[in-house]
Amino acid sequence: MTKNVAPGSDLNGLMPVKKRQNVSRACERCRRQKLRCDDNQPCFLCVRSNMECVRSTEPIRRRRKKKSEIQITRHRNQAPLAPTAPLTHMQHTAPTYTDLPLSSAADIDGYRQHSSSILSSDSHTHSVLTDDPVNHVGDAPQTDDSSSLSILSMTRRIFQLHHVAHMLSSETVHLVDGARAPLDIGSPLDIFLGFTAPSKDVLDAITAAYFDKFHWFLLILVESTFIERFNAIWESRMVYRKDEAFILAWCAMITTGTHLCPASVKEQFPAVDFDALETAFYTRCYNGYIDVIQEARLEAVQFCALYGTYHIYYGSPNLALSLLGSGLKAAIAIRMHLEPSIYLDPTEREARRRCWWVLYIFDRNTAMAYGSPVGVKDDDITTSLPYAEEDTAVGKGLPRGSNYHVMKIRLYQISSDIMHRIYNRNRPMSELLRMRDTIFSIYQNLVDFENHVPPALKIANLTDLSPNDQHADQILKQQALTLYLARENTIMVLFRPFVAIRAARNAEEQKDAIDSSSDEVLNKCVEMCVTSAIRSSKVARFTNLIHYSRESHSGPFISLQLLTAGVVLSMSLILNPLEGQSDEIKQSLRDVLAVQRVFQDTVESAKESLTILVDLMKLALAKELAAFQGSSGLEPDLL
Numbered sequence: 001m002t003k004n005v006a007p008g009s010d011l012n013g014l015m016p017v018k019k020r021q022n023v024s025r026a027c028e029r030c031r032r033q034k035l036r037c038d039d040n041q042p043c044f045l046c047v048r049s050n051m052e053c054v055r056s057t058e059p060i061r062r063r064r065k066k067k068s069e070i071q072i073t074r075h076r077n078q079a080p081l082a083p084t085a086p087l088t089h090m091q092h093t094a095p096t097y098t099d100l101p102l103s104s105a106a107d108i109d110g111y112r113q114h115s116s117s118i119l120s121s122d123s124h125t126h127s128v129l130t131d132d133p134v135n136h137v138g139d140a141p142q143t144d145d146s147s148s149l150s151i152l153s154m155t156r157r158i159f160q161l162h163h164v165a166h167m168l169s170s171e172t173v174h175l176v177d178g179a180r181a182p183l184d185i186g187s188p189l190d191i192f193l194g195f196t197a198p199s200k201d202v203l204d205a206i207t208a209a210y211f212d213k214f215h216w217f218l219l220i221l222v223e224s225t226f227i228e229r230f231n232a233i234w235e236s237r238m239v240y241r242k243d244e245a246f247i248l249a250w251c252a253m254i255t256t257g258t259h260l261c262p263a264s265v266k267e268q269f270p271a272v273d274f275d276a277l278e279t280a281f282y283t284r285c286y287n288g289y290i291d292v293i294q295e296a297r298l299e300a301v302q303f304c305a306l307y308g309t310y311h312i313y314y315g316s317p318n319l320a321l322s323l324l325g326s327g328l329k330a331a332i333a334i335r336m337h338l339e340p341s342i343y344l345d346p347t348e349r350e351a352r353r354r355c356w357w358v359l360y361i362f363d364r365n366t367a368m369a370y371g372s373p374v375g376v377k378d379d380d381i382t383t384s385l386p387y388a389e390e391d392t393a394v395g396k397g398l399p400r401g402s403n404y405h406v407m408k409i410r411l412y413q414i415s416s417d418i419m420h421r422i423y424n425r426n427r428p429m430s431e432l433l434r435m436r437d438t439i440f441s442i443y444q445n446l447v448d449f450e451n452h453v454p455p456a457l458k459i460a461n462l463t464d465l466s467p468n469d470q471h472a473d474q475i476l477k478q479q480a481l482t483l484y485l486a487r488e489n490t491i492m493v494l495f496r497p498f499v500a501i502r503a504a505r506n507a508e509e510q511k512d513a514i515d516s517s518s519d520e521v522l523n524k525c526v527e528m529c530v531t532s533a534i535r536s537s538k539v540a541r542f543t544n545l546i547h548y549s550r551e552s553h554s555g556p557f558i559s560l561q562l563l564t565a566g567v568v569l570s571m572s573l574i575l576n577p578l579e580g581q582s583d584e585i586k587q588s589l590r591d592v593l594a595v596q597r598v599f600q601d602t603v604e605s606a607k608e609s610l611t612i613l614v615d616l617m618k619l620a621l622a623k624e625l626a627a628f629q630g631s632s633g634l635e636p637d638l639l
Contacts, residue, residue, distance in 0.1 A: 186240035210257030214553045245299035252306035255281040313556035353386040364412040404479040433518035459484040465544040485561040488536045495529035536565035537588035559606040566592040570616035577624035
């Protein structure tokens, strides 16, 4: 018969406490998995797992703490002790009972005393499932809000301090928020890829092309740590389970880098078929998508961001919707939308922020393209904007908080208001036309945004490329051009519904009458949309910069933004073929077509855009001819 014990009573009389013994050196397996080793050879855990127990004979090297780690340690020492104080791997002072089953754990009293505080600790849900807490940024502390935890996350938190080995050795893939257990068994890199990887020199050249041609536009990765981690894997040429998501993210980066690799680099490796190489890495990403998306960790989110952006600009935009949508939901699952914990290394915090805000940008971009609701509300986001002073991709000489990437995020935050207040409602035309104050209030926000753009990124200060420009100048000029086009595109998105209303009324699809004030609003909105499209076409004057963009990621982006401008200009000609502004609109449309022709040999979307715009131009000219022939007002029999 079990003896009843009152809550809070001492259980030491029922079950003796097993004190933890200090171990001079843990075996290699226990050290990697952060398990409680013992002095036996082989140790108990390796015997139980039927694994080889190896102890290193090299002397222990103690590295000096970084300044950031010292500051974190001081912060912990100064923090008041409370039941809800954040706990991390370095703060685990209680016994973890890795050498006994849970049912026979010795210190039941200690288990009971700590259980309530574990549930409110700041440890992230997946931190006990990794062998390498340094590299797996997604497994980091996040927030004190335990109400957002899943049942499995709460369970992990309990086992973090009290029974680590249990969770490390168990599969939870069939549970919500589950994950695979890490394995020590790996596979050779070439086997994991499914083909023989090119030489390191080729891979380094492709990586350099990615960070040179793409990184300045979308700040997804932290260059130094990403390359450092791959180099470590390359040394062993082995891919372990904990590395699989990272290697697939690396494959997505290489796919984009290979596509953007300039001809001068390809000439250095005449024996390498770069098109076949791009196809091989692309196929590995395609086949690995289902596997990687099941891993709720930063590397999986990075994969979705990298592979999704590749498809937006170089592949299938429809497939990109699924990839980026999966990435956004995976990011929310590991709470990347919340401010990272101060207990993370600053580089890891920056990596989380960068990847999150790229997904945010494309979520807004997709919403604007389709006129659909956004995937996450701004009110639910607390993470800071990304910035890293040592990263040249932020732009030369730009102040903190005003670099290209931050300004682009702020622009898309304004677009959130557009999608919520203009698009995300099923309202009749008459109600939309009565929203004059709302519409022009948002437009004023876009005007204010332009006023806050730093001088180095203002289109008014932009000059064409010259042979004397340094690489940093080339990046800054591309950033200024693309930021300007992104703003003008946002203005066109704001007024786009009114162009559609005007087209429907001209085609007599809208029979309901509107009052004079609403008609004035409609005409003004259409005019402002067309004016924005005309301004966008003016980028054609930067001839050298446009041609330079053919070998950079700005080429596809410019092409897509000018497609919107070209459609708006064409619709304006079709709706009002003989209006006084038609000559200026035609010239702007010719400029748009000229830019698309520059890109058509290197950018697939430009080739398709050119076909659409030429057909629209033919329709506009046909409308103009018909209107011109019938404009005299004279009947045929009177001529």
